[in-house]
Amino acid sequence: MILRSASVAWMGVSFIGIALIASGCGATAHVEKDKSADFSHYKTYAWAEQGETKNGKTNHRDDISEKNIRFAVDEQLQKKGFVQSAASPDLLISTDLLVEKNQQHDKEAVYSQPQTRSYYNTRTGRYNTYYYPSEFRGYQNYSRTVKEGTVTITMLDARTDKAVWQGWVTSQLDRGNITSDEIDKSVKAIFKKFDGN
Numbered sequence: 001m002i003l004r005s006a007s008v009a010w011m012g013v014s015f016i017g018i019a020l021i022a023s024g025c026g027a028t029a030h031v032e033k034d035k036s037a038d039f040s041h042y043k044t045y046a047w048a049e050q051g052e053t054k055n056g057k058t059n060h061r062d063d064i065s066e067k068n069i070r071f072a073v074d075e076q077l078q079k080k081g082f083v084q085s086a087a088s089p090d091l092l093i094s095t096d097l098l099v100e101k102n103q104q105h106d107k108e109a110v111y112s113q114p115q116t117r118s119y120y121n122t123r124t125g126r127y128n129t130y131y132y133p134s135e136f137r138g139y140q141n142y143s144r145t146v147k148e149g150t151v152t153i154t155m156l157d158a159r160t161d162k163a164v165w166q167g168w169v170t171s172q173l174d175r176g177n178i179t180s181d182e183i184d185k186s187v188k189a190i191f192k193k194f195d196g197n
Contacts, residue, residue, distance in 0.1 A: 027170060027171035027186065028169065028189075029167060029168070029189040029192065029193050030167065030169070030193075031165070031166065031168075031193045032165070032166050032167075033164070033165050033166075033195065034162070034164040034165065037157070037164035037165070039164075041090065042082070042090040043081075043083060044083050044084070044085040044088070044089045044090050044091070045077060045082050045083075045084060045085070045089050045091040045092070045155075046084065046085060046089035046091075046092060046093070046158070047092070047093050047094075048093060048156065065177070065183065066095070066097070068183045069151060069183055070095065072183055072184050072188070073093060073153060073187055076187055076191040076194075077093070079191075080191070088158075089158050090157075090158055091155050091156065091164075092155070092156040092157075092161075093154070094154045094155075095151070096150075096151075096152040097150070097151055097178065098149070098150040098152075099147060099148070099150075099173070099177060099178055101145055101146070102147075103143050103144070103145060104143065104145075104146045105141070105142075105143045106141075107139040107140065107141045107142070108142065110136075110137045110139065111135065112134055112137055114131070114132060114134050116129055116131050116132070117129070117130050117132065146173075147172070147173045147175075147176065148171065148173060149170070149173050149178040149182065149186070150168060150169070150170040151168065151169055151178075151183065151186040151187065151190070152166065152167070152168040153166065153167050153168070153187070153190055165194075167191070167193060167194065168190065169186045169189050171185070171186060
């Protein structure tokens with residue numbers, strides 16, 4: 001009976017730990033908006049010209065990432081009712097991608113090893129076994145190097161060339177560079193917080 005109760009309790013603790021880890025994995029998007037901007041006047045958009053590449057050299061890996069970001073942004077903007085128009089757009093769209101290494105500080109719960117102990121009862125002439133479940137001993141702190149990718153989307157008023165809206169999200173990358181799937185998730189997370197009112 002002691003063994004079963006301890007196992008159930010340990011399973012409950014494990015489930016809670018997994019749920020907390022899973023809830024912390026999602027990246028949170030952030031947005032800033034010019035409160036004086038009237039988004040009801042914005043119907044069309046075009047892509048702003050990107051700045052010059054570093055040392056005049058082109059990184060073709062960045063080219064692919066940029067195209068994937070633009071594709072994902074186009075999809076989200078058109079779902080919001082915007083129409084792409086190079087002739088006289090209301091908005092200019094600019095994006096930025098930053099991939100960098102960062103130190104992530106975490107802590108991990110430490111538990112003692114479960115044990116069983118036996119003793120001999122001289123009155124009954126039998127051996128009895130008791131189970132001692134794991135006990136919480138505290139937390140162990142550690143740090144590790146992770147790669148993070150930050151996707152930033154900026155909307156500029158085409159007439160004034162001033163930023164009227166910006167959204168960004170930073171997420172931990174599974175690989176060395178950001179994948180198209182990670183880009184798509186980041187852009188969707190940003191546009192979930194888009195408020196055109």
